[in-house]
Amino acid sequence: MTTFRQFMSSSSLSTVKDAGTSAIDSLKKAKSDPSKPPRYSAAGLLVKGAKSEEWPRVWREHDLKKSYDVVIIGGGVHGLATAYYLATNHGITNVAVLDKAYLGSGGSGRNTAIVRSNYLTPEGVAFYDRSLSLYNTMSSDLNLNVMFSERGHMTLAHTDSALRTMRWRAEVNKLQNINSSVIDPQEVKKLAPSLDVSPNTRYPIQGALYHPPGGTIRHDAVVWGYARGADHRGVEMHQQTEVLDIMVEGGEGPDGKGRGGKVTGVKTNRGDISAPIVVNCTAGWATLISDMAGVKLPINTHPLQAAVTEPVKVFLPTVVVSGSLHVYVSQTDRGELVFGASVDPFATYSMKGSLEFTEELAGHVLELMPNIGRMRLLRQWAGLCDMTPDYSPVMGFTPVEGFLCDVGWGTYGFKAGPVSGEQMAECIATQAVPKLIAPFELARFERGDLVGEKGAAAVGH
Amino acid sequence: MFGTRSFSFSFERSALMMLVPCPHCGPRNNSDLRYVGESHARPDPNAVTPExxxxxxxxxxxxxxxxxxxxxxxxxxxxxxxxxxxxxxxEFENHPLPGNKTGAVDPSFHYVSSSVSPSVPTTSNAAQETETNS
Structure with a gap:
């Protein structure tokens, strides 16, 4: 039997040394080619730590060029994923991603980081399932740990009608080969022992839709991963670059904008850019950007508030959602409980939080989990959600040639980030609408052919 | 008959504190009211095309x-x-209150505090009209 000392001196150190050498080689290579920053690896981390070196910046700053093949407005998950897949799958790298603040400053950094694919319509299920499979392999694809935790997702039913919708959703999901089933209160108790499943509460838990592939993910890491991947492939990210106007000519509206027009470029606070294709990947400000091109959208902007508690020992193993109580709860890896609620009940661009919100949220959470009454909230925040009449997004071409939309995500935007980036990239590269996003085109509102997804909203809106 | 959306879910609560100037009841907390939506003129249902x-x-x-x-x-x-x-x-701009049919704003009354998210762009305040109907 080898001692610890022998073991260290014989095998592992030499392995680390070899790996370290190869990491040093790759670092040297990286130094000779500054456009290719090194891959992240455990060995690289060891070497860096031993040498106390500075890490290179994750993505680069650029001067704004006069023209790009594609300009993407909005540097969140959707915009960056679109840029990443344009470069990776289609070889289109002359792309600029513009954001008026910093990358991931909008909905991408404000959501509650829950992913799932147990939707209600077959269109929605197919779409979000593709997104979930991309999230599954994202850490290795992007060479960045996005901390995806497939911990299961439980939607509680407190009424007979809610239970009926759960059964409906479970059957739609099973037909599409999604792992999803209705469970009774005893099974709920087994999965999340801290929930009060007794019949003596105001809204007794009557069952739940259980979706094991759902879970949580670190949303900032997803943004950084896509930004880094896109940067490595030659895409330029421009932060603090606000789009002031979109140049369109030949349209029937004022200034040549609107239906029948053609995009020629964008005006920004750092200068004008000419581009044949401009993609609106914003949330919250989607209507204001589309108005610049003369495209009308069926969107109202509502804020959605969320809050987080102090960190405690892990006691909540799954994501718990209650539509009737307007709350969803998950515990982060640090032990904080993250709460989300429904959108505020009137349209506004103001992201101010309110005491009324925390009061109601706490009340609802305590109805579910009476034993956390002494926990303290750390902070609360709000993000803007673009609500469409049918709770489905608006994707693809618009009446203005060269102006594409990936907007109207309501409260689902983060879950759909990877797949919408992939599909929008295909849409831009092939100039044809991919099958997966065909149901979500803007023209459905002219035809009256809506994709009703309200029944699968996390909470009743 | 008025709204294009329905926020009439039975457990609906308001989350953002705001006082809404009801022309009959005076300022009320927004949780006392239901937001119907943008006010658009309804076309004549008998003459309109589906589009x-x-x-x-x-x-x-x-x-x-x-x-x-x-x-x-x-x-x-x-x-x-x-x-x-x-x-x-x-902020509500120019609104009627009971006993004030002109719709003039009472400067001593603040419906919301004046702190505003700095990143939000504002557009010009062209429409200064008030209308009540029932």
């Missing part, structure tokens, strides 16, 4: 600024009324 009707149902202006919108005072007078609100600041 025009869908346009009425679905397209929204959604400005970051002045918006004419309809509220339903469900816990008070149970009347529908239309007011103008700045969606960036949530």
């Amino acid at each position: 025009e009707w869908r346009a009425y149902l679905y397209w929204e202006d959604n400005p970051a600024g002045s918006l004419r919108e309809t509220w339903y005072c469900r816990a008070g007078c149970r009347q529908y009324f239309t007011v103008t609100r700045n969606t960036a600041t949530n």
